[in-house]
Amino acid sequence: MVNNQRETKLNMERDLGTTVDRYRDQLLTPAESVFERLIPQPNLELGNESLPIYERRQELMQSLADNPITILVAETGAGKSTQAPLFALQQGFDSITITQPRRRAALNVADRLRFELGEKLNIPMADQLVSVQTGAGRIGQRNARIKVVTDGLHLIRDGDSMDSQKSELWIIDEVHEANVNIELLLALGREKAARNPNFRMLVMSATMDKERLADYCTLPDGARPPIIEVAGRMHEVEKREEAESDVAKEVIKAAQNIIDNPDDYDEAKTIQVFVAGKQEIKDTLDKLANTLPSHILKQAYLFGLHSKMPESAQAPAYEPVPGIKIIVQTKMGQTSMTIPGTRYVISSGQERRIMLDDEGTPGLMLRASTQDDLTQQAGRTGRTNPGIFILTRMDGKSKFIPWASREQRPAPEIQRSELDRSTLFLAANGRDIAGFQTLNKIASVSIERSQRRLRALSALDVDNTITGIGQRMNSYPASPSTAASMVAVEKAPLTVRNYVAAIAAIKEAGSLKYYERGGTTRWESLTSDITSDDLSELELFIAVQDMNEDQMRAHDIDINNLIRAREQYRKIAKTAGADPDAKLGPPKAEEIEIVRGAILAGSLNNIYLPFGEGLYRHLGDSIVKREVSNRSVITGTQMPIVGTPRNVAVVRAGHPELKRIIEQSTEVSLHQIGRIATGLVKWEPTRFIMRNGKWMQEERQALDIYSLGTREVPAEPSPLLRQAIIEHAKVSPGKHLKQLYEIKSTLEKLAHKAKEPVRQLSEDTINALIDQATPDDVTDPSLIENNLRELTSDLEISLEQFVTPARRERIARNAPPSITAGNVSFGLRYSRGKPIAKKWTVDKIAEAPEDLALRDYRQVHFYYGHGLYTLPQLKKILRDERLL
Secondary structure (H helix, E strand, O other): OOOOOHHHHOOOOOOOHHHHHHOHHHOOOOHHHHHHOOOOOOOOOOOOOOOHHHHHHHHHHHHHHHOOEEEEEEOOOOOHHHHHHHHHHHHOOOEEEEEOOOHHHHHHHHHHHHHHHHHHOOHHHHHHHEEEEEOOEEEOOOOOOEEEEOOHHHHHHHOOOOOOOOOEEEEEOOHHHOOHHHHHHHHHHHHHHHHOOOEEEEEEEOOOOHHHHHHHHOOOOOOOOOEEEEOOOOOOEEEEEOOOOOHHHHHHHHHHHHHHOOOOOOOOOEEEEEOOOHHHHHHHHHHHHHHOOHHHHOOEEEEEEOOOOOHHHHHHHHOOOOOEEEEEEOHHHHOOOOOOOEEEEEEOOEEEEEEEOOOOOEEEEEEEOOHHHHHHHHOOOOOOOOEEEEEOOOOOOOOOOOHHHOOOOOOOHHHOOOOHHHHHHHHHOOOOHHHOOOOOOOOHHHHHHHHHHHHHOOOEOOOOOEOHHHHHHHOOOOOHHHHHHHHHOOOOOHHHHHHHHHHHHHHHHOOOEOOOOOOOOHHHHHOOOOOEHHHHHHHHHHHOOOOOHHHHHHOOEOHHHHHHHHHHHHHHHHHOOOOOOOOOOOOOHHHHHHHHHHHHHOOOOOEEEEOOOOEEEEOOOOOOEEEEOOOOOOOOOOOOEEEEEEEEEEEEOOEEEEEEEEEEEEEOOHHHHHHHOHHHOEEEEEEEEEEOOEEEEEEEEEEOOEEEEEEEEEOOOOHHHHHHHHHHHHHOOOHHHHHHHHHHHHHHHHHHHOOOOOOOOOHHHHHHHHHHHOOOOOOOOHHHHHHHHHHHHHOOOOHHHHOOHHHHHHHHHOOOOEEEEOOEEEEEEEEOOEEEEOOOOHHHHHHOOOOOEOOOOOEOEEEEOOEEEEHHHHHHHHHHOOOO
16 A cells, blocks of 8 residues: 555665664763763753753753752643753763653654754764663663663663662653553652652653642652743644544545645645554555545555554654655554654544453453543644644544543543553562552552452462562563463473463564454464464464565564564563574474463463353353454363453444453363462362261362362361261261160150150250260260260169159050950051051941040040041041941
């Protein structure tokens, strides 16, 4: 889509380090003494007089001299990012560190600083004075006076290393973004300013709540930071709202206007377009390529720009072109990124913003850009020439939201981001994130979730103190989960460490598989693994080692992510003591299982169990059901999986929906989980078993609802064991318990036969005796028998105690087994003192005398139907029924 001329027009060096290499032989002295050479030149003033901030130069320098903290509110285009470090250098600070939120912005700022210093001094001197530190590494000297950094944690790590006798300045730029690093740097900088008189902090932004920030930065001694406000652009920016139009239409109109007015604003022929994400960039570029009139397309240069692109791919967008430059980008381009000659800025009014759901799962949600975001975008023009900012819609289906109806600023990033990495880093440096008084308060639930996840990875102990494992995890330039995978294989063979390092690097950089709607997936020919996205990615990483870019594109490899992955791989592999230069071959089966175990070790917080029809539930308390991403190589498995939970905003039939998915999935077995995720597996008691006269406790190894096995351990005294022994004693009674049961049984039989009540030995009484005979710590059932012998002896419990022998004889004599009257005889049984005929017939009833009774005058009863009747009652019933 990009004009073919770009290959020849933009074939330029972009590596900032090449300047240092070019003048390596000309470097005269260390950076410390280079700056000394500036001091004898009182007429030499650093800075660009054409920028608005230069007029406030002396005021800013005086504030830095007099105040521990200074707040600079400067509109976009004022020159704060490039000029403030130069003013501080002029003032004589030993160390100046300026933070930038993104890699490209850091490179741009460092490039501009070198350029301006090179004009005032010379290029070798400028190269000594400025360095840039990003995730890709450092360009320039380690001891450079001015350090431009993206890695805020790098600054935190080195924050206390500066000699307290040397003057040090932190410049926290774009503080309005309020990301985790910026919040922590503000908190640490405030602490440092309070204790070190040689430390200064300059806080800068174009859009911020300055009074609230000043209140926060007020030191314990009451020193409140001064606020310096600087106007921005030197040229007017017209703002328009096009509610019925869309991005592509406005680009076409803007390009046509540039063609129709070639003399306006000299070489201002750049159009910057802001859209929500990578897919929107592609959709817009495709649409422009198909809808731009041919006469515009011939002289148009189209560029896509987003933060995941490597510097080499981003660089051409910043180079001059002979025609109309159209840059379609995400919000990465809205801060500290000056592209000269920008005449139009066109915004879709949308962005993708990281948001956490109620369970702390992140998702890149589509949101309306805030007023502050739009202000930053509008500031991309009006710097070198008048400009026009147009707020419109992404496309005809999008809803238009006017500027005035939008939120002023988004919720601070620290309140909608995972904190695991920062929590681990701070713990490794003896700090507790819960004790930090940040500008924007961190929700306690977010801190608790982060600490819980780190405890699950064994990085923190129960007191949230860093462990040895946590310290090793912190040494890796990776997220805690991927760092945990690396720690798990630190003692594994070298090749295994390389494999896991490659997987960790890919996770940090993003998938090597290039996806686009309706696109091909030719990478499938390079991988055969269908059990793990991570192992599939590893196969791709190995397969492309000897491919050139054309071959990789032919296999749909995401080259941008591959470049980033290779950068990360070198750092992670070196940290693990592996060999990043070794050529990787396919892993063996036994190596794959070790790697799979390492993946599991880093995913202990994200284990999912199948829940029917392609759904999974989290191993834990979550009730949310998720599905495996449609980009996964895993389909239809009923195995447990580990992976990364994500929430994705999708639009179906014009309506937004939230899709809950699992990315980077890997199948694992229940037994692997039981072996590695020991904290998630519970041994649950099931029953007690007598083995060789000893009581054993049978336990079930349980993972959620699944049983992984059983074991037997010696039973320890407990209420459950005591109850089990009592139940065993009742089922297999000893001599004295048998005697009690025999007495009870005899008394019950006598009570059924006797005319008068017989005192009983009840079940409750026997249970009470057993309970009294059973100590709380009993483990031997014979102890119950011994104690019962003593109890029955002490209480003189016997049959005679309840009924005398003479009465037993009388009861037996008065309760014969049968009764005979005349020619009729009935067998008898007894219940509750009543004699009951066992069998009878109508003929026998007819012959039997009605005064049929026992010796003690108890009448014999007969069962008929559902009733019990005496002989006279039964005869009457039978006569009424004409049976007698």
